Every structure is written in structure tokens, then in C-alpha cells.
Amino acid sequence: QVQLVQSGTEVKKPGASVKVSCKASGYTFSSYGFNWVRQAPGQGLEWMGWISAYNGNRNYAQNLQGRVTMTTDTSARTAYMELRSLTSDDTAVYYCARGGRLAPVNLDYWGQGTLVTVSS
Amino acid sequence: EIVLTQSPGTLSLSPGNTATLSCRASQSVSSGYLAWFQQKPGQAPRLLIYSTSSRATGIPDRFSGSGSGTDFTLTVSGLEPEDFAVYYCQQYGTSQLTFGGGTKVEIK
Numbered sequence: 028q029v030q031l032v033q034s035g036t037e038v039k040k041p042g043a044s045v046k047v048s049c050k051a052s053g054y055t056f057s058s059y060g061f062n063w064v065r066q067a068p069g070q071g072l073e074w075m076g077w078i079s080a081y082n083g084n085r086n087y088a089q090n091l092q093g094r095v096t097m098t099t100d101t102s103a104r105t106a107y108m109e110l111r112s113l114t115s116d117d118t119a120v121y122y123c124a125r126g127g128r129l130a131p132v133n134l135d136y137w138g139q140g141t142l143v144t145v146s147s
Numbered sequence: 148e149i150v151l152t153q154s155p156g157t158l159s160l161s162p163g164n165t166a167t168l169s170c171r172a173s174q175s176v177s178s179g180y181l182a183w184f185q186q187k188p189g190q191a192p193r194l195l196i197y198s199t200s201s202r203a204t205g206i207p208d209r210f211s212g213s214g215s216g217t218d219f220t221l222t223v224s225g226l227e228p229e230d231f232a233v234y235y236c237q238q239y240g241t242s243q244l245t246f247g248g249g250t251k252v253e254i255k
Contacts, residue, residue, distance in 0.1 A: 062244070064192075072184075072192065072235055074244040086242050089148070122191055132180065132239050135203060137191035 029053040031123055031138035038144045039113050046109040047141045049123030056099075057081050061106040062126040062134050063097060065119040075121075077131030078106065086131060113145045149174055149238050151247035159255040166223040168250045170236035175216045177240030183212055183221045184235045186249075192235065196221065226252070 034048040049061060060079040064072050076087035078097040087095055096109045106123055121141045124134035150173040160166055170181065179199040184192040194203040196212035199219060209224045223230055231254050236247040 064246075071249050072186075072237075072246040074237075074246065077244075089243060124192075130239075131242075131244055133194070133197050134182070134184075134192075134237075135194050135197075137193070140191055 029125065029136045031125065031136055033121075033123060033138040033141045036142045036144075038146065041114055041145055041147055043113050043145075044109060044111040045113060045117075045143050046107055047121050047123075047143070049106040049108075049138050051104050051106070051125070054125075056101055056104045057128075059128055060126040060131065061097070061099065062124045062131050063095075063108045064122045064124055064134070066122070066140075067116075067119045070119075073119075074131075075108070077126050079128055080106065081128040084129075110143075113143075115145050117143065118145045119143060148243050149176065149241060149245050151236050151238060151245055153234075153236060153247035153250045155250060156248075157251045157253060159253050160226055161255045162226050162228055164226050166221075166226055166230070166252050168221040168223075168234055168236075168252075170214075170219040170221070170247050172217040172219070172238060176219070176238045179215060180238060180240035181212075181214065181219050182237045182239065183210075184237065185230075185232050186235065187232045195234075223252070228254075 062077045063075040078085045080099045098107045123138040125136040154169045183196040186192040200212045
């Protein structure tokens with residue numbers, strides 16, 4: 028069965044960077060992509076971007092351009108999301124979700140979420 | 148960026164009732180690329196509906212989606228106790244995906 032398992036809770040200071048991982052199993056890794064979605068405490072869902080595990084194409088949310096980098100490692104079957112220059116506004120649960128191979132469509136399977144807390 | 152507005156913010160219903168949730172887009176959603184998700188406290192969202200009206204794998208047929216252009220609806224017929232949750236719509240017809248603000252379906 029399809030599973031996405033994310034890395035654990037992170038606590039960071041303002042100005043630091045965080046890198047969250049998402050290990051996939053149960054399907055052909057390079058036939059899909061990965062979306063990243065975050066949710067601030069008590070708030071709704073915010074799409075951060077998508078990366079294709081097929082050809083490496085990326086599409087980032089405009090408000091995060093320049094601060095976010097998404098990568099994949101096919102041999103490790105893992106996707107990564109790095110966010111830099113953290114502020115308290117980046118405190119959220121970060122989710123990976125499987126998406127399309129050529130476009131960020133059909134977020135059909137989700138990881139369990141990774142809590143990132145930014146605090147001095 | 149397409150802005151999605153969900154209404155109502157909260158829906159208070161009893162088990163067995165029918166829930167009708169609305170999602171209105173600020174511009175037409177290309178190819179009907181509109182999805183619905185369910186989220187329960189402390190859990191990741193779950194895909195219910197994609198492409199406006201197609202049910203995702205394993206989703207019961209009491210969940211149905213409809214609409215076109217800028218107006219979309221999620222209907223849950225005969226609410227079960229496990230259906231009380233927050234529901235989000237999402238469009239993926241543009242390169243910048245967006246979510247609605249959510250509708251909470253609570254037990255009356």
C-alpha cells in the first residue's frame with residue numbers, strides 16, 4: 028500500500044533553515060510527484076509547491092519563491108523540502124502529498140505531517 | 148491566483164442529515180480541476196473528490212461533488228458520525244494551487 032513517512036518534529040530559531048523529508052513506499056516512485064502543503068496552528072491549508080520525481084520539474088508558490096527548495100532522491104525514494112530564513116510565521120505542520128508526474132494534480136496520499144516550530 | 152471562498156464557515160447538523168457545502172472561485176476553474184478534502188483533528192487531509200465529481204479510491208458514495216465554472220458543491224448524504232470534520236476545496240487548474248478556507252461540519 029502507498030505510504031509517505033515524514034521526518035520528525037523540528038524546533039528552529041528565527042533566521043535558520045529546516046529540511047523535511049518524505050519517504051515513499053508502495054508505488055513506482057518516479058511515476059509521480061510530490062506536493063508540499065503546510066498548516067499553521069488553527070488555520071487552513073496552504074500549498075507550497077510541487078516537484079516531479081519523473082523529470083525534476085518544480086513549481087513553487089509565488090509567496091515562497093526564493094526561500095523554498097524541493098528535491099527528490101530516487102535511490103532513497105525520498106522527497107525533501109527545505110525552507111530558509113524562517114520566521115515565526117513559518118510555524119506550522121508541513122505535509123507531503125503525492126501528486127502527478129507532470130503537474131501538481133490529485134493529492135491522493137499524504138504523509139503524517141511534520142511540526143516545525145520557529146521560536147527564539 | 149484563484150481565490151476560493153467556502154460557505155458556510157460552520158454547518159451544524161445531526162447524523163442522517165444531508166450536508167451541502169459550497170466553494171466559489173474568483174475565476175473559472177480550468178477543466179473542472181476542483182478537489183475536496185476532509186480533515187479530522189490531528190490528522191492529515193484525505194482526498195474525497197477530484198475533477199469536480201470523481202470519488203477517490205475507497206470513498207463511500209454518500210460523498211458526491213458537482214459544479215462547473217466558478218461554483219462547486221460537495222454533498223454528503225446521510226451524515227455518519229465519522230463525517231463530522233473540516234472540509235476544504237482546492238483548485239489545481241492553474242500553476243498556483245489554492246485551497247478554500249474550509250467548512251466545519253459539526254454535530255448539532
